[in-house]
Amino acid sequence: MRQVEIGVGEEFDEGLRLRPDGRPEHPVRRLILDDWHDAGPGRIAYAATRVADSLPLVIGVATRPPPDELRPLLEALTLTLTGPRVDAGAQHLVPVEDPRKGFAELAGIVERRPQASLTLGQLLRRTPSLGTLQGLAAEASAYSMLLGGTESTAWRADRRTPRSAAKNGPLVRVRRNGGTLSIELDRPQRRNVFSFRMREELFEALELAALDDTLDRVQLTGAGPVFCSGGDLAEFGTAWDLVAAYLVRLDRAPWRLIDRMRDRVTVRVQGAAVGAGVEMAAFAGRLVAAPEVFFQLPEVEMGLVPGAGGTVSVPRRIGRWRAAWMTLTGARVDAAIALEWGLVDEIDDHER
Incomplete structure (x- = not known):
């Protein structure tokens, strides 16, 4: 398995690419939020919609404070890892010592337990809005x-x-x-x-x-x-x-x-x-x-x-x-x- 990075100008692949044994090739993807600071509102809204509909987990990585304009994308992501320079007061953000290393560790967990990880990701998108x-x-x-x-x-x-x-x-x-x-x-x-x-x-x-x-x-x-x-x-x-x-x-x-x-x-x-x-x-x-x-x-x-x-x-x-x-x-x-x-x-x- 390998991680896929989502760039600003790239199209989104929302599928898991399942192997014959049912294991996904791409259970997790990375989005570097630092690269999205200058993205236009239309691109941000489009990206947020596609991320929310994604079957793989999509993890954000932020080493700089994300601007307010990126909030729709932050809300759509599975979670966002932030470094010490970022005020992680919002619930979307998880502060870690090194967000890139933190992503690598997270990706390793997801690749080791893709069934449970992907099920969790979809479940958590549903339960907060339910009774x-x-x-x-x-x-x-x-x-x-x-x-x-x-x-x-x-x-x-x-x-x-x-x-x-x-x-x-x-x-x-x-x-x-x-x-x-x-x-x-x-x-x-x-x-x-x-x-x-x-x-x-x-x-x-x-x-x-x-x-x-x-x-x-x-x-x-x-x-x-x-x-x-x-x-x-x-x-x-x-x-x-x-x-x-x-x-x-x-x-x-x-x-x-x-x-x-x-x-x-x-x-x-x-x-x-x-x-x-x-x-x-x-x-x-x-x-x-x-x-x-x-x-x-x-x-x-x-x-x-x-x-x-x-x-x-x-x-x-x-x-x-x-x-x-x-x-x-x-x-x-x-x-x-x-x-x-x-x-x-x-x-x-x-x-x-």
Whole structure:
């Protein structure tokens, strides 16, 4: 595979050029925004339309501040990597130390996992404009499809994941104090890994809260040093019916209930919020982070897209462009950057 660069005067090739085995030759393209500063408005508008309709991912690279006239193009791109000289205040921009090197690293990821990367790119163009249920349905269908794909299958085959040891007692603890319901993920010895059983217990706790209008506040926390380390890897790929798994993912989604009650829900995270941990937390009306926490979306490396509502919740907070960067790279985002981007609402170093 090779990367294709989109120049100012060039025509656009929107296709993937699929090989006989279904793998695309050109899954990602680069657009150097510095070269577009003097482009006319007609050319910019045309380019933005073609980029928005592109099947490959189109990554912008900017070493100088893009002029306001390029905003339609910035909005159409998958994301834009910027250097230290650029004020990266807008959600379209992702600041990195070296944007050209950053592109090369991104391109390597996309070429290694083109199925998941391209599915993510199309998904993130849809979910921000959809309602919560419709966005979750789009995500769940993409996730279920990728579970049966070659990338996810190969990732599982390369790993030797031990089976999860059963834990006696509840995985989610609930207590009420007046008008406040406190819900705690309680599997600290496994870093609150998000298993099927934990999902069911969390759903039941949140369902009770949603039906009780005497509750003013719902607080969600995690026991131990880590809020949630993501989905239980021992359970990945165990569903024998992917259509049934899709329906369960919709019907028994705790994050849908968090979104429904978002004005009443506060989530406090510490240590790490990985995968499902950050995805469901981002639905809350208020997300509070400890100073040491990091956030991570590692699903693309597994041949998947986020499956706990992350393509809905995270873009709502930080924009689809930074959400694409987080998910494609699987990079850790610390609390300070999360606060700057709006992924969290507050950093609090007090003990819970």
